[in-house]
Amino acid sequence: MIEITNLTKQYKNGFKANKEISLNISPGEIFGLLGPNGAGKTTLVNQLIGLLKPTSGSIVINGVDVVADPASSRRLCSLQPQSQIPIDGLTPKEAIELSGRIRGMDKKTARHRTDELIQRLQLEQWAQLRGENLSGGVRRLTAFCMTCVAPAKVLVLDEPTNDVDPERRRLLWKEVKAIANGGCTIILVTHNVLEAERSTDRLGILHNGRLIRQGTPGSFRDKEEDNMILELTLEPGKNPAGIISQESNALRLGQRILCPVKIGEVIERVSWANDLKKNRLIEEFSINPPSLEEAYLRIVGIGGSNNAQEN
């Protein structure tokens, strides 16, 4: 059980990276932390793991005040950092096994668990190659195995699937779920809204250092009043101003425009989109139920009719 209460972190230069964050996460729960760059996600997990000292507030993990005792935090939590773990010179097998031993496992158990992880993530063909010869994705998967080789109360995974191929992403999430089923709390830090939606039990959105929303992925979608989303993809080089001016609540994401549509207006709006397509203003369109991505972008204020920002 993780209990974070009124956590604030202000750096020496005066910048407040976390502001009054309160959050409880249960054992066995997969909790996703979403937020744009600079939202304070890494600052939050670095305090959890005892790398940073909070300015105020408390963090209690399994009844232990880890602000007062950061060494306990490192025994209870295991971190996969966003940056690559330095494994030049080591093979994945050596790196995973040694990480397990440093985390207190005996040689036999560490070796057994290493072989099991390599097999489950289908890393056998790279297991004996040195780190400098591995692709970014294999290094990232090795880092994941190094993080979860030994049992921990909390696993913190910061962008664990960057550079990883789709098939092994699926295997990684399967392993994460198996670990969570064993009672380990998982904190997933990510920018990938789709993965967060599929893989987490609950989500928190950090923005400008504050935890502005938390709940199940479904609860984010339910809070949106509109029933459907009409997605228009612009023809390359076409100016979207004409379309967006008619849509007060449209969200612009590069070449994509997301327009909320009431369920009763769907036929009328599809016909309108079809006309746009005939006039070659848009390349294609689709109508979908509201997604977490759309809800997330509205919450953190990315996009918007006057804002042509790409996520």
Added chain:
Amino acid sequence: MNNFFRQYFLLLKWQLLRLRMIIPLFAVIQIMTGIGFIVGLGFILPEIDSKTALFFVTGAPTFILTMVGMVLVPQMIAEDKSSGSFTYIWSLPISRITYLLADLTVWFFSALPGIILALSIGSWYYEFSLSMSWIIVPVTLLVSITASCLGYAIAHLISKSQIILLVTNLLVFVIFLFSPINYPLERLPVWLQNVHMVLPYFHMADLMRSSLTGYETASNIRALLIVSTWMLVSFVSVSIVLQKRK
């Protein structure tokens, strides 16, 4: 205590495996430096006498240890800082002092081939014999730990990696030309001699030379005290910096 040794040997293994690609290259550079250092002297001073050669050659271990500790160590740490690798290392349930000790061990042993080679080639080439005593072991350890701890201090007190690289490049110049490691202190201006009475370089070289030649000098005790003070201050400072949460 058992846990300390367990952690120490596992971290030593971790560091050795990480550096196993670099260590052979490092050994080659050390061998070339050792040979170049001694043979190159013959080009700088063609009429070199045996006494001067002895002085120069017995300065080589201190030169190599300070180069490794105060130039190579901070440069490797700067690289680790840029790659973010300390985030992972410091998130492990390990004592940071144990990590420091394991790293100091790696750097101590990395410098040994160059030292042994420089002394062997130097004494053969310039035809003199060294008179080593057991004291060489603790003195080499003391100089190595002091130089590497100072290197650690440079790397952890300066936040930007590029500045660490610039400072260490400057140090090469300072150690090679303006530190009385390979030439007598008296050749420097008086003010610089006074500076070197406080800095560790001259005293490191003095201790090392005495333990290699068997000639004890009156200044040895003082040198031992000064170098030990530098070692203690740098080790304690680095330990505090490493354990401090930001």
